[in-house]
Amino acid sequence: xxVLLAIPARYGSxxxxxxxxxxxxxxxxxQRVVEQCQKVQAITSHQITVVVATDDQRILEHASNFxxxxxxxxxxxxxxxxxxxxxxxxxxxxxVVINVQGDEPLIHPEQIVQLIxxxxxxxxxIATLIKPEEYHAGLDSPNTVKCVxxxxxxxxxxxxxxIPFHRNESVPTGKEFYRHIGMYGFKPNVLKALTxxxxxxxxxxxxLEQLRWIENGYEIQTAFTHFENISxxxxxxxxxxxxxx
Numbered sequence: 529x530x531v532l533l534a535i536p537a538r539y540g541s542x543x544x545x546x547x548x549x550x551x552x553x554x555x556x557x558x559q560r561v562v563e564q565c566q567k568v569q570a571i572t573s574h575q576i577t578v579v580v581a582t583d584d585q586r587i588l589e590h591a592s593n594f595x596x597x598x599x600x601x602x603x604x605x606x607x608x609x610x611x612x613x614x615x616x617x618x619x620x621x622x623x624v625v626i627n628v629q630g631d632e633p634l635i636h637p638e639q640i641v642q643l644i645x646x647x648x649x650x651x652x653x654i655a656t657l658i659k660p661e662e663y664h665a666g667l668d669s670p671n672t673v674k675c676v677x678x679x680x681x682x683x684x685x686x687x688x689x690x691i692p693f694h695r696n697e698s699v700p701t702g703k704e705f706y707r708h709i710g711m712y713g714f715k716p717n718v719l720k721a722l723t724x725x726x727x728x729x730x731x732x733x734x735x736l737e738q739l740r741w742i743e744n745g746y747e748i749q750t751a752f753t754h755f756e757n758i759s760x761x762x763x764x765x766x767x768x769x770x771x772x773x
Contacts, residue, residue: 529647530624531576532624534579535628550760563594574644624644632759635711636757640711649749652715654712654747657751658750659753662705663699663703671761673736674687674691688735706750725741
């Protein structure tokens with residue numbers, strides 16, 4: 529398969545402005561994400577293209593030193609919209625497009641390959657990863673998105689709230705939950721269609737764009753990962769990444 533790994537990166541952020549250019553042990557965050565993506569080619573037979581999609585000249589100039597980087601419009605509501613624009617700018621035809629989050633500098637190449645391999649099934653429209661975890665206090669954070677799935681591992685719902693709710697237990701110690709790893713794979717035609725959908729009721733409630741897709745009848749296939757990921761949403765998260773390195 530011909531696969532595009534697209535990394536949306538914007539400078540503005542209400543919680544952590546300029547985080548793509550944040551220095552992490554001598555490399556910027558965006559460089560570390562790109563390098564993890566570039567390692568994918570060595571562990572898969574798929575043809576891999578890596579691109580950074582940004583709306584900021586500073587990020588464009590920096591990232592162009594180590595990967596293909598394209599400028600996008602500055603009015604996109606989500607990284608998914610930014611990735612979809614990049615696909616239209618490129619002349620290649622891709623079988624799968626992976627939206628790799630630009631704020632996960634510790635993303636594992638194996639996770640990206642696992643997501644790509646979901647599309648060996650031609651019926652898959654969208655795919656993402658979830659990590660099984662026993663209950664811990666960190667799962668209560670609204671910054672940690674949780675998922676519930678059906679017996680085919682297709683997503684039923686995503687929430688910032690702890691789901692499923694265990695009615696008879698004040699603290700669900702020992703219970704397993706699925707933490708969402710915010711990386712998505714799309715068929716290109718599905719990606720284009722998703723960007724045409726209006727914002728949905730559930731999406732507005734939870735501020736999670738994947739709920740718009742489910743509300744409109746799209747299926748999201750999930751796969752289990754057991755790697756530990758850290759999304760950098762705040763300076764405190766950055767300290768966790770530095771400690772891990």
